[in-house]
Amino acid sequence: MSIVPVKTPLIVKKMFPNYIWDIATSDKTIYLTFDDGPTPEITNWTLDLLKKHQAQATFFCIGNNIQKYPEIFQDILEAGHTIGNHTFNHVKGWQTKTEDYITEVLKTQAIIDSETQNNTMTKLFRPPHGRIKNSQAKRLLADQYKIIMWDVLSFDWDKSISEETCLNKVLSKASNGSIIVFHDSLKAAKNMQYALPKVLEYYSQKGYTFKALNL
Template sequence: MGLVPVKTPKFLKRLFPNYIWDLPNEDKVLYLTFDDGPTPEITHWVLNILNSYNAKATFFCIGANIDKHPDIFQSILKEGHSIGNHTYNHLKGWKTEKEAYLKNVSACDEVFKSQIATTESSSINLFRPPYGKITNKQGKALIKQGYKIIMWDILSFDWDTNLSEAACLKNVINKSKSGSIIVFHDSKKSSKNMMYALPKVLEHFSGQGYTFKAIY
């Protein structure tokens, strides 16, 4: 897992206070998020598992994937989950000029508008930078446009092919607490670890009286 920690350290949250890292509460609520979809078969599998636990989540979608799989995107909406912008092409902010980055975010937003009724699409203001890599200028510009930049409290590392399924599960169960924003991916690369860990995370925390809510 290298230098990136499973649980975001407090100093980093204080360093970037305009970004949302967690949603502290005393009501035993966790916030599951899924990046990089929609993806054939995998996203539907996630939706079915969430539904079996009456859990809601937030899907940070790539615009190009929505264009390829609009039916899966519609399934996310019909199941009552929230959605967020993850750029059109999964750009690395650190390697992209500000204007090009903002244009790519806008392209994803246009896909949302083409898929959702105007009254609903106007309220989609969640954004997560791919890889968590975003410059200060990009972040400030997006916040000025009305976006809430949603980062995370817990990384499952489901995408790490060198990580075992059990270790992926342990990352989430051992580090999460009420208010944690947890990152999974509904992508092919992450599917092995995610499909093992997600049902067990839902079972474990549901058994402890937790509920799973979407971010708005």
């Protein structure tokens, strides 16, 4: 059983105030995010579903996957979603030297900038596994990156939980301004492809809108 909570405790958010955990708002707005893509079939399926619900989202892309599937990356852009950096090889910050970690981020950012042809766009970054050293974070913050964490984890990657459990984790914890983590990856496909349509339907019926992060 994971010790990581579905909803990030307030004390953790206060301990790391320079990271973005949610968006303070009284509006019925939710921020869906997707990590680890672009991935053939899964990402395009996700884009089609978001379009059906007129939902915008943010995709934290792995640099290596952008290089492999540039056409899918362009599909994300053309759909009007925002892009975030998720390192080049999905490295774990706690186990990676700071210089090597920064190189991973910069390599991916160069690819993103090349593909978007817009070097002035806001630089969003999410550390893989949510693991980042203070030394790494300080370097990125100094370089004007916004470090995006989360308010609610879907645990869609966890093959030990059922699709229904994945869905219930989100429905029981997400609220105004929540940043929710899903994954457009093969590992998470079973749970994500079950939960995401129901999350979109549930909150849409309650009058929520789904926006991309524009910080």
